[in-house]
Amino acid sequence: MMAFSEDDIALAAEYALGTLDADERAEAEAKMSIDKDFAAMVEAWQHKLGVLNQMVGSVEPRPEVWNKIKSAISLSEAQAALVLPETPRPVASEALEPPAVADTSNVVRLSAQARRWRNVATFATAIAAALIAVIAVGVYQPDLLPGAIRPKPRTQVVEVKTPSAPTPRSAQYVAVLQKEGGSPAFILTVDAATRNFTVRKVGAAAEPGKSFELWLISDKLPRPRSLGVIGNGDFTARPVLASYDSDVINNATYAVTVEQAGGSADGVPHSAPVFTGKLIETVPPAAPAR
Amino acid sequence: MLTPAELVWLIAAVAKGDEAAFERLYAATRAKLFGVVLRILRRQDLAEEVIQETYVKIWNGAGQFNPGLSSPITWMASIARNRAIDVVRKRGELSIEEEPAAMEVAADSPDPLARREMSEELKRLLECVGRLEPDRQKLVLLAYYNGWSREQLAAKFETPVNTVKTWLRRSMMDIRECLGL
Numbered sequence: 001m002m003a004f005s006e007d008d009i010a011l012a013a014e015y016a017l018g019t020l021d022a023d024e025r026a027e028a029e030a031k032m033s034i035d036k037d038f039a040a041m042v043e044a045w046q047h048k049l050g051v052l053n054q055m056v057g058s059v060e061p062r063p064e065v066w067n068k069i070k071s072a073i074s075l076s077e078a079q080a081a082l083v084l085p086e087t088p089r090p091v092a093s094e095a096l097e098p099p100a101v102a103d104t105s106n107v108v109r110l111s112a113q114a115r116r117w118r119n120v121a122t123f124a125t126a127i128a129a130a131l132i133a134v135i136a137v138g139v140y141q142p143d144l145l146p147g148a149i150r151p152k153p154r155t156q157v158v159e160v161k162t163p164s165a166p167t168p169r170s171a172q173y174v175a176v177l178q179k180e181g182g183s184p185a186f187i188l189t190v191d192a193a194t195r196n197f198t199v200r201k202v203g204a205a206a207e208p209g210k211s212f213e214l215w216l217i218s219d220k221l222p223r224p225r226s227l228g229v230i231g232n233g234d235f236t237a238r239p240v241l242a243s244y245d246s247d248v249i250n251n252a253t254y255a256v257t258v259e260q261a262g263g264s265a266d267g268v269p270h271s272a273p274v275f276t277g278k279l280i281e282t283v284p285p286a287a288p289a290r
Numbered sequence: 291m292l293t294p295a296e297l298v299w300l301i302a303a304v305a306k307g308d309e310a311a312f313e314r315l316y317a318a319t320r321a322k323l324f325g326v327v328l329r330i331l332r333r334q335d336l337a338e339e340v341i342q343e344t345y346v347k348i349w350n351g352a353g354q355f356n357p358g359l360s361s362p363i364t365w366m367a368s369i370a371r372n373r374a375i376d377v378v379r380k381r382g383e384l385s386i387e388e389e390p391a392a393m394e395v396a397a398d399s400p401d402p403l404a405r406r407e408m409s410e411e412l413k414r415l416l417e418c419v420g421r422l423e424p425d426r427q428k429l430v431l432l433a434y435y436n437g438w439s440r441e442q443l444a445a446k447f448e449t450p451v452n453t454v455k456t457w458l459r460r461s462m463m464d465i466r467e468c469l470g471l
Contacts, residue, residue, distance in 0.1 A: 006463070013462035018330075018371065019433045019440055022379040043359050048469060050364035051412040052434050053371075058321035059328050065338050066316060069345045073312075178358065217299070219306030224299065253302060257295075272295035273357065 008038060016045035175254050177275035185275045186230065188214075188254055195241040195249065199230050206232075206258065213259045215269055216244070218252040229263040230256065253278055292318045297362035305352035312349055319366055320345075326367050327374040330437030340377060344370040375437050418468035426461045433458065 004012075008031075014020050015028040032039040177186040187200045199214060206212045214227040225244075230236050241249055255273035257264075264270055292300070297318065303311035323344060328337040347369055355365050408416070419427050425447065432438050432446065440458065444451040 009466065010459045010462060013466065014458060016368075017430065017433050017458070017462065018375045018437050019443070019458055020379075021439065022376070025376065025379060040359070044471060046368040047360045047364050048411075048415060048471065049434060050360070050367055051409060051415055052431070053322070053326055053364070053367045054407075054409060054412050056322070056325045056329060056435065059325040060321050061324040061338055061341055065320070065341055066313075068342050069316070069349075072342065072346045073309075073349050217302055219303070219308060269295070269299070272298050276357070 004038070004041065009041070012038060012041040013045050015042055016049050173250065173279035175277035175279045177254060177256055177277040186212075186214075186256060188277065188279070190241060190249060190279060192246065192249075194239070195244070195246075196237060196239050197227070197241050199236045201230065201233070201236075209261050210258050211261050211263050212256050212274075213263045213269070215255045215257060215273070216241075216248070216252045217255060218244075218248045220248045220251075224255070224269055226264060226267060226269075227254075229259070250279055294361050294363070298357050301348075301352050301355050301362055304349060305355070312345075315348070316345060319363060322363065323367055323370045327370050329435055330371065330374040330378060336377060337374070340370060340373045343373055347373075371437070378437055379439065414469065415465075418465045421468060422461050422464060426457055429454070429457055430461050430465070 011020070011024070011028050011031070015025060020028060028042065032042055173190040173192060175188040175190075177188060185201075188197060189200070190197045212230040214230055215224040216227055217224045227240055228236075228238055244252075254277055255269075256275040257269040257271040257273055259270055297315065300311045300315040300318070304315055320341065324337060324341055327340045327344075328334070331337045331340065344366070348366055351369075355362065360368070419430055422430065429443055429447065433443060438446070440451050440454045443458075444454045447454065
């Protein structure tokens with residue numbers, strides 16, 4: 001994170017507070033669009049101050065408002081349909097019924113988790129993508145890396161080896177599931193041909209009495225599907241993805257939640273996703289074995 | 291109100307174009323967001339317009355929600371609040387004198403919460419705000435809750451705009467230091 005001038009800091013803070021005039025707001029927005037660090041600072045302020053909204057009373061808008069939103073959205077939907085003729089079929093409305101967590105202790109626990117999780121600065125998506133690329137090349141084709149970033153013994157993420165497939169021929173997908181502080185917590189590798197997946201644990205350990213559980217979230221599925229509890233060992237390999245088609249696997253979001261020891265008993269997640277990531281194709285099917 | 295975790299799942303589904311999830315997200319959050327923008331705009335019609343724009347933006351931008359940076363409700367409320375502030379600033383300020391009824395609302399303090407209902411983050415922020423001089427505490431909270439401009443704040447505190455500007459800046463820097471931002 002680069003250092004900002006006091007003027008920049010004040011601009012970000014006052015943008016979030018809302019006291020800038022129209023011209024200054026435009027200036028701040030222009031700055032946000034070209035300077036990621038500045039945008040992140042504004043976002044941090046918005047988040048810090050946003051908790052004040054907890055004290056604002058709720059007021060119901062009139063029902064017409066929803067109708068207008070719905071029609072505005074179906075307009076933009078129609079445009080999207082031109083680009084993607086096969087829009088996913090709608091999900092049944094009861095499908096996303098949230099888990100019935102009503103007792104207070106649970107709610108407190110959840111919000112505490114959510115807080116911990118959102119306090120954390122994570123990588124920007126671009127950085128994550130770059131990281132995945134480095135990991136992928138490092139895993140499968142270390143010789144391709146320029147000397148300066150070739151795996152060194154101390155960069156453990158680059159030394160990830162899939163136990164079973166040293167020279168993969170089918171397409172390989174990798175998702176970095178990010179952890180607090182921005183470094184990866186789990187690296188998920190999926191072999192497109194066998195649909196076996198391997199989760200490599202990179203440092204994170206579940207609290208005593210808790211388990212990490214991996215979930216697949218897809219618009220093709222009515223609710224998050226458990227891919228099982230992540231074991232305590234360095235690697236957890238499972239064939240459970242075999243029952244999903246490749247479109248689902250490739251486009252899903254993978255999320256890790258904290259569940260009771262042994263995993264969610266009722267098949268629904270009970271915490272906010274602590275680590276999430278999406279698959280990125282890293283080794284095309286035709287890649288020559290090295 | 292759904293838990294933050296449930297809202298995250300809903301936003302993830304909305305990002306994939308799930309209309310049913312969007313309706314549930316709207317149902318769970320509309321009253322809070324409307325409350326936030328109505329305080330700032332103080333006019334039902336303007337507040338409804340802003341809410342419409344906000345949810346269309348949420349529908350289109352759900353994929354950009356980064357759960358690592360913000361909570362779902364804070365993210366959504368920021369979109370709504372920013373839009374509301376843009377509207378009041380561009381309208382060249384809703385004059386306080388023009389809208390005496392609005393003035394009453396504005397003078398109200400927001401719903402006090404029992405301390406146990408406050409999140410840790412809110413307690414921490416209020417602790418930092420509480421370290422400011424009493425006038426400046428009020429200044430910051432009125433600016434946030436009512437979306438007042440420096441001119442409106444200057445009128446309220448019967449002080450020159452430049453003084454308000456200095457106070458605001460100093461206050462935000464103090465809060466920043468206190469929060470360790």
